[in-house]
Amino acid sequence: DGGITQSPKYLFRKEGQNVTLSCEQNLNHDAMYWYRQDPGQGLRLIYYSQIVNDFQKGDIAEGYSVSREKKESFPLTVTSAQKNPTAFYLCASSPRSGTGKDLNYGYTFGSGTRLTVV
Amino acid sequence: AQSVTQLDSHVSVSEGTPVLLRCNYSSSYSPSLFWYVQHPNKGLQLLLKYTSAATLVKGINGFEAEFKKSETSFHLTKPSAHMSDAAEYFCVVSDGSSASKIIFGSGTRLSIRP
Numbered sequence: 001d002g003g004i005t006q007s008p009k010y011l012f013r014k015e016g017q018n019v020t021l022s023c024e025q026n027l028n029h030d031a032m033y034w035y036r037q038d039p040g041q042g043l044r045l046i047y048y049s050q051i052v053n054d055f056q057k058g059d060i061a062e063g064y065s066v067s068r069e070k071k072e073s074f075p076l077t078v079t080s081a082q083k084n085p086t087a088f089y090l091c092a093s094s095p096r097s098g099t100g101k102d103l104n105y106g107y108t109f110g111s112g113t114r115l116t117v118v
Numbered sequence: 119a120q121s122v123t124q125l126d127s128h129v130s131v132s133e134g135t136p137v138l139l140r141c142n143y144s145s146s147y148s149p150s151l152f153w154y155v156q157h158p159n160k161g162l163q164l165l166l167k168y169t170s171a172a173t174l175v176k177g178i179n180g181f182e183a184e185f186k187k188s189e190t191s192f193h194l195t196k197p198s199a200h201m202s203d204a205a206e207y208f209c210v211v212s213d214g215s216s217a218s219k220i221i222f223g224s225g226t227r228l229s230i231r232p
Contacts, residue, residue, distance in 0.1 A: 042208060042222030090161055109161030
């Protein structure tokens with residue numbers, strides 16, 4: 001079955017460490033996205049990528065980095081510069097090119113990674 | 119500028135009774151509006167969407183929503199709640215211009231009493 005796989009499901013990080021969250025899709029979607037979700041808040045866009053080897057900052061990119069070396073993969077690194085990294089992270093993809101209209105064609109979301117700083 | 123407000127952070131109903139989750143929006147453009155559902159520790163699933171066609175939109179699992187431009191509302195309803203409806207629901211607005219212009223509401227947690 002086609003879909004998005006995020007791993008790991010739960011991740012614990014010590015302060016000062018970088019960690020990388022994996023996101024893989026086999027939907028042949030062009031665009032991929034990373035969102036952060038905090039309790040009582042909606043999703044906030046961290047980074048998105050319209051095509052391979054290209055990505056744009058979202059609303060809260062500080063302290064995060066991404067790469068898009070393959071169409072199927074869009075890993076997110078949470079660096080030590082992110083002051084409050086504990087959150088639920090969601091990856092999504094869409095068939096088209098990373099514009100707002102993509103939501104009309106349907107985002108597919110992964111099942112998320114819960115990151116906790118210990 | 120766009121914004122979306124979900125008027126209730128938590129709604130609790132009895133099984134078999136109607137569900138109403140309220141959403142108001144503001145947008146400078148003709149927006150597209152969506153409702154997504156999220157079960158605990160899961161991703162989001164699209165329930166329904168309005169993209170300037172019929173103002174009454176039917177979605178999955180018996181949910182529907184009505185776009186009311188005069189009231190800038192897009193409330194989600196279901197005639198009869200089921201225990202499996204317990205989840206977090208997000209109202210989303212998009213003007214179609216860019217990924218960063220997709221605004222998620224803060225969510226409404228729906229609880230179902232037996």
